[in-house]
Amino acid sequence: MLAIYSIVMYAAWAASQPMVGLAPTSGFVLFAVVSICLSLALVPITLSRAGEPGVVLATRLGLRRLFAISPTALAGAFVMGASIAAFFGMGPVASQQVGFQDTQTGTILSAALIGALVLQWPLGWLSDKADRRLIILGSSLTGLVAALSLGLVLPSAAQFTVVALSFILGGALLPLYSVCLAEVNDRIDEGELIAAASGFVLVYGVGSAAGPFAASVAMGWVGPSGLFYFIVAVLSLFAAYGALRIRLREKTIVSDKQSYIATPSTSHAALPLHRDAPDRAEGDPAPR
Numbered sequence: 001m002l003a004i005y006s007i008v009m010y011a012a013w014a015a016s017q018p019m020v021g022l023a024p025t026s027g028f029v030l031f032a033v034v035s036i037c038l039s040l041a042l043v044p045i046t047l048s049r050a051g052e053p054g055v056v057l058a059t060r061l062g063l064r065r066l067f068a069i070s071p072t073a074l075a076g077a078f079v080m081g082a083s084i085a086a087f088f089g090m091g092p093v094a095s096q097q098v099g100f101q102d103t104q105t106g107t108i109l110s111a112a113l114i115g116a117l118v119l120q121w122p123l124g125w126l127s128d129k130a131d132r133r134l135i136i137l138g139s140s141l142t143g144l145v146a147a148l149s150l151g152l153v154l155p156s157a158a159q160f161t162v163v164a165l166s167f168i169l170g171g172a173l174l175p176l177y178s179v180c181l182a183e184v185n186d187r188i189d190e191g192e193l194i195a196a197a198s199g200f201v202l203v204y205g206v207g208s209a210a211g212p213f214a215a216s217v218a219m220g221w222v223g224p225s226g227l228f229y230f231i232v233a234v235l236s237l238f239a240a241y242g243a244l245r246i247r248l249r250e251k252t253i254v255s256d257k258q259s260y261i262a263t264p265s266t267s268h269a270a271l272p273l274h275r276d277a278p279d280r281a282e283g284d285p286a287p288r
Contacts, residue, residue, distance in 0.1 A: 006178075010117040017110035021103030061188070061195035063203065069187050069196075072133050072245045076140075076180035077200045079238040081207025082214070083143070083173055083231045087112065089212035094154065094224035095162075104159050111163040112170025119171035123179060132183040136176055137242045143172035144235040151228035169231075177204060 023029035067074045088109060095105040127135040146169040153161055177200070184196050211234075218226035 006120070007117065010113050010120075010174075014110045014113035014117060017106040017113065018103055020106040021101070025102060061192050061199055063199055066184065066196060066199045070180075070184045072136065072242050073180040073183040074200070074203055075238060075241060076136055076176060076183075077203040078207040079140075079234055080173060080177050080180070081204035082211030082234055083147075083207075084211070085208035086211035086215035086227060086230060087169065087173075090215045090219060090227045093216075094219065094227045097224040098155055100159065100162075107159070108162055108166050111166040112174070115167040115169070115171030116174030120175035120178070123175045124182075127179045127182060131246070132179055132186070133242060133246050136179055136183070137239060137246065139172045139176055139179070140235050140239050140242065143169055144232055144239065146172060147228045147231040147235065151225040151232065154225050154228065155223070 019033070020030065022033070063074070091109060092105050095108055096102075100108070123135060123139060146165050150162065150165045150169065153165075181197060181200050184200070185193060188196055211230075215227045215230040218230040220226070222229060
């Protein structure tokens, strides 16, 4: 169920980005379209006959213990939040500063989301077979190279080049939140899954708040390419830290791993859909 949730979410995000060119961004039409979509989203929930999910029985898991369990994964949540929020928050600004139109900007952002949709399964499959930290490190380095390339070519690149590099950047970074959470889940008890996810959402949110601001400062110093140089700097520090942690700590035994599940970074409320999530309150129906 969580995999379906993530596929639908990424597909909807990717499809919505080019819609910014349907009407002037200074007008009311685009806001009206969003309002209509939100209203339509309430219809299946309102008409559903399924009962509400029961209260999930979950333990508390502090950030200090979460960091002790897997420093690489928790640092990854912060770095992914900062990098991804910077890209989607300041990417449109950088795109328009170099002359791209609204529709072209939407296509660039859509390419990153399509990259995540396409590559999340291969990355998840690889992380189930190998040390997840190596997958996190390798994917971070791939994102680093894509971001560096974008920073170097952005002022004069053709749209196709920017779209292709954005596809790689999004495909490398967006699925890593789920891989980082899976790395923690391999090392905790079943009843701590939701507590760990809520801690990850918090850390990811802090990174998401800091990333766009820091990227805007970098853009003020060096221009539109500063956005991608900021992402390069953040990923470089994380890659160095991740490589150090791999040397200091043994990997999780494959037999002890849980299967990778694509997990939304927006909220931990969907975690009861996880087949390994804690039991619901006795007598309450499962969501359908």
